[in-house]
Amino acid sequence: MPARLRDLHGAARAVAYLMLAAGPYNLITGVFMKTDDPLPQLIALGVTSLALFVIGVVCLRRPEQLPAYFWSAVPFLGVTVITGLNVATEDATLGPQLFYLWPLLYAASFLGRVTTALLIAAISAGHAIVAFQYTDNGEGLLDWLAITVAMSMTAIVVASLRERNDRLRGVLETQATSDSLTGAANRRAFDAELDRTVTRAGPQDPYALVMIDVDHFKTINDTWGHAVGDRALRTVADALRAAAEDREHMVARLGGDEFAVLLRAAPYAAVHYAETVRTRVAAATDLPCGPPRLSIGIAVAPDHATGTEELQRAADAALYQAKEGGRGRSMLATPAAVAV
Known part of the structure; x- marks a missing residue:
């Protein structure tokens, strides 16, 4: 099973730029500047240089056409090529050994710890062949120990920085896609997920869009203060998450007192979910304003709509009917909607 690649775009560029530079470099230094070397060696170096250049072009132009295992194998291929060239040129000096840095940095940046550790072992073995044979x-x-330790420490530093960046990116992504007050997704994240959900919804895999408004929320804020209003919103968000139980779902706060839920459920299962939410909110006893009432509109794809905008209109219409019917109730988007 290939190691998990962290960033295909970045990995493809890293491989492409190296190969596009390594091909001409090897051709110039290994063939054109050493024309007195044996012909078979010159041919081998020339073919290798051409192969590196072609791989670089493919990585730059069509990275998706390469098999998944390529991205895990390429640093080991790099170590093999570097070692082979060093043996072919009988060069154990420091300069050629520095080329091992590329596969090491690639693995530490884009692959996991186990793959990086295996690569360090491969680099150490490859350099040992050259160091012990030509010095x-x-x-x-001493040279082998120095290279092995230097490569190991470099990998540790790069992997640590990468993991720190991953954590920071995770925090930023969470902040960019979630509501800080309730912990629910924000509108940006919800809209993106809604498009994906409606696309995959089918008769055997329906998804419900549940729209929720907190009734008379302005009165709660004006009478009890914004702190109590915030507590009421958190109570609603917690109930929306808890009522979904093990169903696939996404809870979002769209703004103010308006929430939305994407729920993997057929129409009447979605109605049952809405009533479970209402029951959970009604059971809240820690709000001085009392438990807030909810107006809920429900539409299901593909039963009520097959497109994103159509599904939103159906759910909004059902929510409007719930409010017009006296609030504090759920309405299912059917041709003849009936209060639940």
């Missing part, structure tokens, strides 16, 4: 034993051992 004195004592000098080769």
